[in-house]
Amino acid sequence: MTKDPHYFIGLSIPKDIQDFLFSWRKRSEEVLPFKTWIGNGDYHITLSFLGSTSQQQKDALIEDLMKTADTHSGFDLQLSFLQGFGKPESPRVLWLGVEDSSPLADLQADIASGCQHLGFRxxxxxxxxxxxxxxxxxxxxxxxxxxxxxxSIVPKDRLFFHVSHFHLFQIHLDRKPRYEPIHTFELLRRSGM
Structure with a gap:
């Protein structure tokens, strides 16, 4: 088994929305018996999961992600509603949706393409x-x-948030929060901002 750290690329969620999600979790975990609940500080939107990554791969990846960030502008996202992966009657994952977004789809596709070019599976x-x-x-x-x-999980005035950057996260299974942003990539500012 490899000892290289595990990483993913993702978007952080604003603290006020994280707090609302965690509050809903605390009210719901007694009546919704899931094995694992995501903790406050760990809510995020994954763009690409990388898994085990060597220092050399990480250095090349950071250089590539800086170039990718320089070709995308910040954008707004809107949260939607709860959904599940797996069987509806016994979901493997309970998740909060994000409305379709062309800027998000374009950013994710460019990041995934760069990762594949660097040899990530x-x-x-x-x-x-x-x-x-x-x-x-x-x-x-x-x-x-x-x-x-x-x-109704997130109040209507908190359904939107602006994305101005993305992160390379390192996964720590032995502590909380588990997901540590170790490098931030700033997107271009939209004109007029």
Whole structure:
């Protein structure tokens, strides 16, 4: 087994939205028995999961991501509603959706292309932007389907946020928060900002 650290590239979520998500978690975890709930400070939107990465790979990646960031402007994102991966009655992952965004899709595609060019083996499934809330349903009863499509987790005045940068995150399984942003890549400022 490799000892190289594991990394991913992603978007951080503003603290006020993280706090709302964590508050919802605290109210919900008693009635929604998932094995794992994401902790405050770890909510994010993954752009590309890299896995084990050597120092040499990381150095080349950082140089490539700086070039990528210089070709994309900041943009706004809108959160949507709860959804699940896996069987609806026993979801493998409960997640909060992000409305379709061309700037996000373009940024993710350019990052993924650069990672593949550098030799990273990325997930081949189609990209779906989301914020993971919980993993592995453990309830004896089926998951309450009325929660799907629920858009009341985040108050309406917090549904939008501006993306001005993305990060290279290092994964730490032995501490919390688990995801440490170790390098930040600033996007171009939109004209008029």
């Amino acid at each position: 990325l997930d081949q499934r189609s990209y779906r932007s989301h914020i993971t809330i919980a993993k592995q349903w453990r309830g004896e009863a089926v998951f309450p389907s009325e929660i799907y499509g629920n858009n």
